[in-house]
Amino acid sequence: MAKRTRMELAAVTLAPASYSPSVSSSTIHSLDDGCLTHVFSFLMPIPDRYSIALVCHRWRYLACHPRLWLRVERSTKNTSEPGVFPNLQDAISAARPGDTILISPCRDHIACNIQIKKPLCLIGGGELPDDTVLxxxxxxxxxxxxxSTCKITNLTIRTELGYCLLHRSGRLTIEGCILQCEENPLDYLSFPIISTATVPNAFRQSLKEHGSDSITVAQTRIEGGAKAVFTSGNLTLQRVRAIYMRTCIFFWFEVGEQEL
Incomplete structure (x- = not known):
């Protein structure tokens, strides 16, 4: 029997007892909003829940329901709406460990020295990373x-002078993003990614067993800055791959403790 997706398995669980695989795929659309939202809650935020939000207007509304994740909407007028915040700082402060924050498509989101001390996932809500700019x-x-361990995806992060992303500790995953440092005479002070993580020798073995500090970059465009990534701790650049396109370069690489 072919493998079923998590969505299909959830639909089978919630459907009537007479349900059979031969029933038309439109069966899931006959569920009311409450049942469909419950089905979506079984899906991983990335890529499943993010992908189903692109199916239709109804699915997008339910997939972005505050019960499933938090939202940043700069244009929101009703600040009392649960799960919706006017800026990223407020959303991160209110989030619980493990929450996912969906940032609405907008080129005017402000992100300055925002510390993230709990596991979170930040997702740009546009079709392309250019649509959501921090x-x-x-x-x-x-x-x-x-x-802390975090993931960011489908975002553009732009800095005039400084660092786009400052990694202190935890496992950071950057996927499908654009990191931009403005070019200027002080270019050597700008870095898209900088890591200061240092793992003391006495704790390295125990950290390896539970997952040590690291950065994973996948399909990300990096522009400007003296270097794509700079490390001042004991992590090093590893497994670099780049694809040269006509107008840009996409990078895949890892930053982690060098194997002895």
Whole structure:
């Protein structure tokens, strides 16, 4: 028997007892909003729940329901709506460990020295990473500072002078993003990614068993800055791959403790 997706298995669980695989795939559309939202809650935020939000307007509304994840909407007028916040800082402060934050398509989101100390997933809500832009103004050290295991995807992060992403500790995953440092005479002070993570020798073995600090970059466009990534701790750049396109370069690489 062919493998079924998590969505199909959830639909079978919630469907009537007479349900059979031969029934038309439109069966899931006959579920009311409450049941369909419950089905979506079994899906992983990335890529499953993010993908189903692109199916139709109804699925997008239910897949983005506050019960499933938090949302950042700069244009929101009703600040009392649960799960919806006017800026990223407020959403991160209110989030619980493991939450997913969907950031609405907008080129005016502000991100300056925002510390993330709990496991979170940040997703740009547009079709392309260019649709959702986080901007860090001059005078700030970084746009986002990570002190916990996190994932960011489908976002553009732009900084005028400083770091797009500052990695202190945890496992950071960057997927399908654009990191931009503005080019200027002080280009050597700008880095798309910088890691200061240092693993003490006495704890390296135990950390390896439970997952040590690292950065994983996949299908990400990096522009400007003296280097794509700079490390001041004991992590090193590893397994670099790049694909040269006509107008840009996409990178895949890892930053982690060098194997002895």
């Amino acid at each position: 901007t860090c103004s001059r005078g700030s050290e970084s746009a986002l500072e990570f002190l």
